[in-house]
Amino acid sequence: MSPSSTPGRVASVVLTAVLTLAASLLAATPAQAANRVTPGSFTGYGFDQCVAPTQAKMDAWLTSSPYWAVGIYIAGDNRYCGDDLQVNLDSTWVASQLRKGWRLLPITVGRQASCSSVARYEDRRISADPTRSYAKAREQGRIEARDTVRAARALGITVGSTLWYDLEHFTGGDRCRDSALSFLSAWTVKLHALGYRSGVYSSGSSGIRALDDARVLSPRRYAMPDQVWVAEWNGRADVSSSYLRPDGWMPHARVHQYRGDHTERYGGVSITIDSNYLDLGRGSVAPREGRHCGGVDVSKSHYRRLVRGDQGAMVKVVQCLLREKRLYRGDLRFTYTRKTARAVKRFQATRSLPVNSRTNARTWTALLAEGPAPLVKVGSASHAVRRAQRALNAATSARLDVTGLFDAATTRAVRTYQRDRGLRATGVLAADTWSQLKRGLS
16 A cells, blocks of 8 residues: 555545455355355365266266266367257256265366367467567466356356366477466466466376476466366376476375276266376365273274173273263273173164174174264265274274275275175265164174
8 A cells, every 4th residue: 555545545445345345245146155165175086078967977976986076168169068068067067066075177178279289279279479478378368267267157166166277288389388378377367366276287298297397497487377187198096297396286286187088887877088086175184083982092903792791992992982872871991891781782772783782793883883874985084984994894804094084995895895795886885885884784
């Protein structure tokens, strides 16, 4: 604020800011106001597909595939699947996926590099005119950002979400590269001004390498995207890349498209996709677990059978779990007493288990699984995952580390349990599998 500013001017500026904010809030659609920021914090699998799948297909893959993020093409004149083909993609579709836990990656395929060899981009390329530091390319980038935000708002994709620019592979000289970087820099700056985060998808060997070189070699020349999406089809589901320096967009700001166009089938539904691995935001991090009964460690790799008269630390575990369910009111002791046995019988009777006072594998499994039964799979991080890991350790020989993070080992354990129980071996812990665990079936 300059010294010549007056209190009246200050008040005017403040009032203008308040009115602008109010107008922006009123302009937000109800769907946008209700939706969460996407993709948020997540480490796990995603797919992208030219046309947004039907709700039935999304639901089938939700409960049977490892994927929990999906790329959707929302804007850009160079989209192969334009608005005329996106018959499923609207604000209702977006709200439904977000409500079910999907992370969305909204993509724009607009102007492409000036040296692109793809014929259909001929009239829709980034200007390579170097006048005034590629002023035309920068203006084009700002226009794409405004158009993308307009499309995102119409779909209910809320402020704070990441919007991705798809810059396809290109090969060319300095002007082609510098104009593309100027375009993407303006795209990022404009998105930030409009309240969104910036993402760039590109081939590792062209756009991503150019961004990373610019980040390191000319750090103040261009605004860098918040997140990068690297197309490098090496088949490895991770976020490493031979085209990025180890510190580039690390930690938790990368997506890796590790496999290109192919068809996968889950839940009886086939979709042609590209496969991706994400590590974004804070990544998938389980919440800190609270203390049980003043400090009893209830997480074990194995839960041994207990009967009246047994002694040891495992006895305190069953007493603690029963106390938390208000079925045991005695002191926590190292001996399986008559009072402990009665509490176990009460639990068994009220959960339709065989009533015998013994804490066997079935009782342990039901006791450990009890609670809410949300859908959890690769990338989930929650207290529910901890309960699942404990219950699987009781029901099987999985011997999982109880971390609260649904990892590859947990996926394998769920598949094994499902296979043994005659369920579809999806590796996804949905209602059918929770039901079996809660009944103590092993």
